[in-house]
Amino acid sequence: MPPLDSLPQGGVGPEGAPTLAEQVALVPTEPGCYLWKDAHDEVIYVGKAKNLRSRMFQYVNLTDDRMKIPLMMQVVRSFDYIVVESEHEALVLERNLIAQYHPYFNVDFKDDKSYPYIALTMSDVFPAIKYTRERHRKGTRYFGPYTDAQAARETIDTLRKAVPVCSASCAEWKRARRYLESHPDEAAVANMVLAKRGRPCFDYHVGRGPGVCCGEIDTVSYAANVRQVEQFLSGRRSAIVGELEGHMRDAAAALEFERAGRIKRRLDVIEGLDDSQQVMFSSEVSLDLVGIYREETISCACVFVVREGRTVRSSEFILNKGADVDEQELTEGFIKRYYDETADVPAEVDVAVELADAGLLGEWLGEKRGHLCRIHRPRRGEKSHLLELASRNARHALMRYMVRTGYADERTNQALLQLESALALDRLPLRIECFDISTLHGSFTVASMVVFTNGRPDKAQYRRFKIRAELDEANDFMSMEEVLGRRYSPKNMADGRFASAAPDLLVVDGGKPQLSAALHQLSELGLDIPVCGLAKSDEEVFVPWDETPVVLPSGSPSLYLIKQVRDESHRFAIAFHRELRTKAQTVSILDEVGGVGPKRRKAIMSHFGSLKRLRMASVEDIAAVRGVNGRMAQEIFDVLRAWEGERAQTAQE
Structure with a gap:
């Protein structure tokens, strides 16, 4: 695909030529396929529609809420369309056109190699x-x-x-x-x-x-x-076994023991193969389960092929799209690609998401199979469990692919280079520090600091802070100033445990106000550290030198990296915040029991290790703690049950 900056923006053609919207207005309202093209007349996306004009207007007017559409429509300069008789014919034609053109924005296999x-x-x-x-x-x-x-x-x-x-x-x-x-x-x-x-x-x-x-x-x-x-x-191995067993009995009855022995050896081969396979279902169902795991711009689909209740094989396929397209589109795209190339179509295909075109896809697969086929989303039971297993296998396969091909390293290098350019940094941001605040109406306010070194999490450098300022309500700005003042104080900057060198990039979770708080504190400390703020809503990056936020391209390595940094700091802060709340709840619950002071409370928590284990304990378990008698154990047990009842009632309300 040509670079975006080499193309004119918007959906307007040359001067005097009709706009895309005006051209789409002339498209018929019949079913068919549409082909969006770029300035070089190359097909970059193929889609199908029950009503061509209506569907294509969703692209032109940007009413299609998929993330890739605004980016794609910046590149589109023209289109073609093909009218067919039915939506089913449009589905078949769409798959053929994708196989012919391999459009950049369609879901396809990553390497496009021929599979065995x-x-x-x-x-x-x-x-x-x-x-x-x-x-x-x-x-x-x-x-x-x-x-x-x-x-x-x-x-x-x-x-x-x-x-x-x-x-x-x-x-x-x-x-x-x-x-x-x-x-x-x-x-x-x-x-x-x-x-x-x-x-x-x-x-x-x-x-x-x-x-x-x-x-x-x-x-x-x-x-x-x-x-x-x-x-x-x-x-269908049971049919073979039954047939061979019949031949073996006939040969034995005819006293042809040598032939019966040959058949017996063949049966042993099949039974040995079945013994090495795990029985997944109590009934002899035959279906395919499609599990998918996505990274930002790449994903993997794992297909478990189950026949007669046994998984006869599993296959993993690397796809050229990831979180940059929604899971429904990714799953539909893979199903079209995979079953276009295989003649082995089961009676049921299980997927992890509801598909808008499930009925149409089932009709297409049923036609290939010669019998009915349905697309199903299991929500519980054996199928749901095996679907989760397929997704885990897809994750591991994708990780192996990324390590084997160096994909992650290449993406990381691209991300660092793009951040250096987009944020006007003096050097590559090899050390990135990110801060986030977590609080509950001003209570249990904490801050997290996560560090990424060379684009990777450096967990040995993570730090967490309890905010010391007394707050009547949530105040992220004051909290941010405090944590930055403590982190970048002369004392900590000289402490090797904090990595005395200043980071190449400081990221704060939030928009312009959080960025202003960070800049104010750094100015008070006399430090010149490149800093930016990342807003959650539109993934906009706020910088000190421009009122307009920097918008990193959707699906780009740089956006993926900075979001990963922000999300990791958020996760780390939330975990610490919950830990403090849990400890406080434990203290307040045990304080309601007469005779339980600081020493007994410490002994109880040391014995069980967590509030969760204490809540699961019986009266006898609690009484086993040194210094806790039977009466006290019963009272602790009753208080815990009452507390759980209040929580359950609050949740229902």
Whole structure:
């Protein structure tokens, strides 16, 4: 995508040309797809709509509240649209257009590489199995995609031990295939012909090949093996087991014990595979669960493929969008991308968010599957638990990707460079200190100081402060002045534990008033430290040298870093504030019990460690504390129960 500063702003075309709004007014109100284009006539976004004109006006008038829309519409200079018969056709066309143009603002796989599949060459007289990354070919059935190439290859090896089929890489199978393609009239008696012309391959000698190459199997028997392979790869293993058990009994009844033994070994392979997989559901459900974890501009989707109650595989996909698009759009985009490339569509796809187009997506998937398919959001039970597990796996996969590719380091370097430029700093902000105030109407007022070194949290340098000023109500400005005065006092600036060097950038949580308080205190101390304030509402960065706040680009590394610094300081302050409140509540509760003074109160809290554990304790547990008799333990227990009852009643009101 071209840089924003190289393009004119707004939705107005060249002088005398109609504006985008005027052009959109001429768009029909029928269903279809729209393609937004930039100044270089490149497609940067593809969308679908039930009513093209109405949907496109939401972009032009900025009534679409997604974060990326204002940025995208600064780049848009023209558009195309395609009218179709129905919204369902628009969905299919949208996916095809995204695959054709790979627009910058659409959700897509991060690396756009081809993922491995397991394929069956169904158009051949004797279909073979293969590991491939090829695009889908007519006459071949694909299973996947897999994100673990080794797992795909191991699946093929295991499968061929259970059900003998030819490998597409076998030289003798290729020779037989070429002959049958050039003599199609001999397909009906292929095994007889190959018995005369062919020669046994290595796999046949070791018992892993069915003997196509030397005419040891006819087309009917081989087709039965292929059907079992399809069932296996589709997750319907119980059908294979039942069929093989029937063949084994028939062979034993006919006293063909060698054949029965071969079938038994195949059953052992399948049962061994099932034993290594965790049973996730009490019922034999078949579904896909899609868990997603997002960072600022990148995310990962993890798909758990569950067939007959067992997770047969899981795959992780890195996506090119993250928190810069909403989770609903990200999930819908991934579902379109993933199921466009796989033929394995279950009866149900579970996701973590409600999707506006769930019905339409279910209709599209049902058409691919040949049966009904629904998009569902589980809220409790086994499915909800497994969906959370998929999201955790997505998080770990994304972390591994970021470490492996150096993505985090690259983003951090970009963020520091962008902050240096946007905030007019003299040097890179290698040490950033951020302060936040937390209070409850002036009570338990505390401040936090978090430190980021080289763009990463430096928790050994974190500090927290109790505000000493007596406040009748919340006063963030006075509190901020106090904490900065204490942090940057000559004494602490000379203390190595505080890192005596001044930070390269000081961030205060808040807008212009908090920034003014910080500047006033630094001036009193005679310090010249670059400082800015970050407002929560619009993520605007206030600076001393301009009345207009600096707006960092949405999704940029710099905005992500400074928000991360601010959020970490907020979290640290809230945690300290809650800790003080909890301690105060504990003291006030125990003070209501006669005979419990400071020593007994300290003994009780030392014994249990926290108010939570004390509240869960029985009378006997409390009586086990040294210095607490049975009567006192019962009174403490009763006071705690009464206090909990008051809290519950307050919560209901």
